[in-house]
Amino acid sequence: MGMKKLIYIFIVVCVLPAFGFAQEKNASKEELQVHNINGKEYYIHIVEAGNTLYAISRKYAISVDDLKKENPRLSEALTIGDRLMIPLNNIKVKDLKKSPEIDGNFLLHEVRNKSTLYSLAKEYNIEINDILAANPALDQGLKKGMTLKIPVAKIKSEQNTDEYIKPAELSPYITHKVQGKETLYALSKKYNVEQDSILKVNDGLAGGLKVGQLINIPILKETKKEPLETAVVYDSNAVKQGYALSLLLPLYVDSLENLTDTNYHQTQKKRKKLLNKAQYGIEFYQGFKIAADSMAKLGLNLEVRLFDTAHDTARVNQILKDSSFKATDLIIGPLYLEEFMLAADYAKRNKINIVSPVKQSNKILLGNNFVSKVATSEPIRNRFLAQYMADSLRGEQVIMVYPDNFKDRNRAKSLKQIYYDQTSALQDTNAAGGLVEVMWMQGDFDKLKEKLIEEEMNTLIVPSDNQAFVTQFLTQLNLLEIENIQVFGLEEWQNFQNIDVNYFQNLNVHLVVSEYIDYQSERMQSFERLFYRYYELMPEKFSVLGFDVGMYYLGLLNNYGLNFEVMFLGLQEEQLGRKFEFLKTGIESGYENHSVYLIRYADFQRYRVY
CATH class of the missing domain: 3.40.50.2300 (Response regulator)
Structure with missing residues (x-):
């Protein structure tokens, strides 16, 4: 009965529904999307390599002073990855319509009627020879509609300072979340920095260290920087009416459907082997579906699209090329490292959050702040x-x-x-x-x-x-x-x-x-009863994992939308088998879960000590 039921579930859940997804938004339009933050309207600009204060101010038709006033951290340095808030009230709307785009160290200017090299040099406070050097096509003359590169590094600042044309640099800090009984001395030893340096970049820590507090640790140089809490803001625009989620699991549907062998016993043997390989994906989906149904009852409008990765990188590449895949708001899986790296790279390029629900190398987090890893590392x-x-x-x-x-x-x-x-x-x-x-x-x-x-x-x-x-x-x-x-x-x-x-x-x-299931708890026993009503089976560990991941991430979507940075740094939860306590692993890297339990064996049972 159990195996038949498993096969039935497998066939039902693996039919890939063709959900209708919205077309991918135009990148430039998305960048100028209005965000309502703390009652004020802003554009959000993500600082990229080569950006300068001057270039950003020209792009948004706003003065550098207004830019710095709204973003106090700019008093020190412009760093790659910063989220700059551009207040709509300070934008010169007339100038915004003809403002240049940014391309690394250049501003891109579209030549208009009656423009001359002299007028352009005067407009950007730059030498004509510098414009000519950056645009070899000007040998053929200046023509309306041409796109010219304006080298920002050659612009002469009216404020007589290089600050406005200095390219963005890597952040000089890492962020540390204070743990119980940690001291300044311990932190200085851990990161190999002086205690005075830590104090200097955290306004002296007048209130002392507090558990859960986020502090800056100087890595490249000692400068004053606002605590991370001021940089992490709640964006109301990230809350949507509904969300699309892509679930990438190894289910081997095609292989099962295409089993052909004249020998009945050989066919059954192959089928059993494939079902054993698919077992983890099936069990994970079973638990996740219950979580999705539970969140739907709480008002979450969610479309789940299930993709069979078949433990095949070629199959994953094919899935990622599907035009409808770009419209997803959250990706969970794949379960295998090589396939996950492909999906994670795709997620980074398209700015989609992606979840690794199983044990993986921490290299999946390096350089990708859209990745969160549920399994706690050694x-x-x-x-x-x-x-x-x-x-x-x-x-x-x-x-x-x-x-x-x-x-x-x-x-x-x-x-x-x-x-x-x-x-x-x-x-x-x-x-x-x-x-x-x-x-x-x-x-x-x-x-x-x-x-x-x-x-x-x-x-x-x-x-x-x-x-x-x-x-x-x-x-x-x-x-x-x-x-x-x-x-x-x-x-x-x-x-x-x-x-x-x-x-x-x-x-x-x-x-x-890293995980602990208390089978005697009322909550777990309630889940077992619900699971049996769904599938006429008792849940396995991967079903509990699927439920936990579903309840945590879907709960975050329901309550906070796509404000993932706010979620990970500010919210801790415990589900049936694990805690969710995420910490950022580096300036431009992802989030790792710190779920840890201490268990003890006694009376032939496992008891939780911590």
Whole structure:
């Protein structure tokens, strides 16, 4: 019954509906779209490489002074990626109609009637020879309708300063969200900058550091910059009447439909193999559909378009070339790295937000601030473990044990450094000296036994995902039958099939994980009942993931529209199996989720500690 039901669901959900989407807007018209922000009307200009204050002021027919007044951060430097607010009230409408466009370091001027090189040089305060040098076609004479390049760098500023014609530069900061018990000292060590430098670019931090506060960390140079909160504004124009969402999942529909084999058993074998491969996509969609239906009841007007990627880059490229795909407001998937990179590049070019719902390399976030990654990376989980060691295991006998291999040595080294940074920040020298290291070699168990103290709690940190080592180590440790012991391990241990479950109970094992489902909670049990009504099946983990991703992102669309930067930096939620706590990974990079749990094994169940 279960497999038949699964196949039925698969056939139903994989029919791709041909939704009618609006045509892609003209790029220039979209750029001059009116945004209502805090009760005032603005155009929004995204600063690109080569832009200057002068060029932007000419493009929008607004004075540089008015531009700087509305955007206080411009008192320091124009940086690539800045969102400049152009107030409509200050625009000279008559001049706007004939204002030049910007092309890198040039203004593009369309020659009008009675224009001469002299009048153009006077208009832009530039030498005639500089115009001639940038426009070789002028050898044939100046003609109406020609587009001339005006080199901004050659313009002579009336204010006698280079500030107005200086090209935009990379931002000199990264943004840091303050975590619990973080100090200026710890931040200065983490980013290798002086404490005074951090204070200088954050107006002295008169109120001190506060958990959740966003502060600037100087990277390239020390300059004063407004906190990020002032740059992140709510844009009412990003709230729409309805939204289009594209879901890219590996479903293998064509392969299943085209199965042909004279041998019935061979056909069934191939079908089963394809369905196993499609299982994750099917389960994810099942949970996501329930979330979409739930949000529709709350008033969200949503069109979901389901695309079968078939784990095929050629298929993904074909999907991305579909003209209707450009009209989407949000992309979820694909699930495989190579395919996701193709879709992410497309999303960046077309300024569409895209979600990676599964574990992927953090390289998907680099240089693409339209990407958000739901699965928490190993460095984030390890940082949590080190902070927990410093904050909650102080005063205990803490022994870190790891095998002698490159990967585990590096992980242990990183963990130890973060631990020492945390204990130094807490000014707890006793805690910092309480960490004992044991690099595990074959036959070293007696050396470890000597370090255990029967009368005290012995805490063993084992930062290894080497299954052979972990299995052997826990087996030998369990033979000691020591009561005062607790072992902290990694998320990967959950998938080790050859470890006796009794060891996890006897050794009081704790694991740092990125997701946790409490099957005893009323909320989860309610979801299981609803899921069964939909599919006559009980939900799997990927169905819970699909539901969680759907509820979070669709909830954001319903409440905040496409104000994604506001969402990620200002809203934290917890769904059935994971938290959603996003932090930006870099100036021009995407957002990573910091969902972390600490679970403990007892009474043959998993309990949430944190």
